[in-house]
Amino acid sequence: MSFEDEWAAEKAAVAMRLNKADSTGSSTPAKGSGDYVVEDDDLGAIGHAAHGLFNGLQSAGKHADAASETAGTSLKGDGFDTGAALSEVNGTWETQVKTLLQACAHISNHLNYTKKSNQAEDDWIAAQLRIIGPVAPGRDGAVPASQIDKFFR
Template sequence: MAWDEWEQLKADALQRQQNSTRMQVNQADGGGGFGGPGRPGSYGDLKVSNGGLTKIGKAAFELYNQLWDKARVSVPSSDSAAADLSKQGFALGAGLKHVSNRWEEQLASLMDACAHISNHMRVTKKLHGDDEDYIQRQMSSIAVLDAGFDERVGAPGRKNSIYGEPSKKKEE
């Protein structure tokens, strides 16, 4: 894409935006009327469905396998044809070899992306499961600790008699 074309596209997008009668909201009202963030309870829970992660990872893995099996088929025959054309003195041989090399590079990049997505979904699924277990353990520990604070030895506001009377030497 040429620079002039890019500038023209930006100008067209700006013109469409200025002529638009639509409203665009950049921030939601948090309930206070000032557009600030809402209370944490209003956001809901963060949920990651393991089934959803599994489907995405599986689709990426299947695409990777299909690319490996089907998209690489043309490379050996293209390379062979390029070599044959070059031996016969045709400049088309070098061009075909260049196209074949670029195809391999792009295919490798796409396959790497598919493998990355598949692996990331598998790791994400495991990490979220581990995080969920950790949070549940911590929350249950807090509940037990909190319950311990509710057990009182004496009446509220009175000094605990187990510590005895304060020493008069310390007070003087």
Template sequence: MAWNEWNELKSAPAPRADLIAHQDDLGAVGHEAYVLHGALLRHADVAARDHSARTAAALRRYHFAMGAALETTAGVWTSQLRSLLQACAHISNHLDHTKAAHARDDAKIRTAIRGVAAPEVPVSRLSAYFK
């Protein structure tokens, strides 16, 4: 890259990447996290459902090396599954809380701008905020 190209790039305005999340988007992401959490609970806990711990213990009792390997695999699977379930629950709960908090904030702002008696905010009152 030549020096003049570098100077041109430095003087060019940087592209903006604003993060915008709408209430509906937050709700959809939170719902998908909730659905994934439920599906994982029903279908992914194969280590417990297949009684891997008992099977591993039986294999170890008969001196099969596979028993220890199965026990390790089931332990890692269960640990990873719990972490994923916690993450899904955290995302779902956080987005539900965020959505509710924004709704409360919006209601507070509307009430503060409207005042107690006025159904709508007159233009003269709005202009006071932009001085």
């Protein structure tokens, strides 16, 4: 079998899997379906947890820093190799805490941005559909659901 034949077979298999991703027939995506759905509440909860971890880790992750550094320096001054090792472990710990703090801040900030960006995009789409749609008496100018499909073909 040639590379092109193999590649075509793989693409066809992937396309078939993607087409069957949501075979429930429902317009509402089911949990575990192929549709990507994230609720604002989910984003908020994850962002809040990341922010809480950041706040707790900022103080709790550094509570032994001064004592460990003092002990390492004292042991090193008395000629013990464990003093240098303790200072090295303390430095590594500090680096790891800073990295985790940065990761938590990044997650929290990114989720806040994503939530605001998605809302802005939804608002823009709604405004565009109101502009496009014919205004019938008693309607606010929004395109009826039966007409939306024609804009995506």
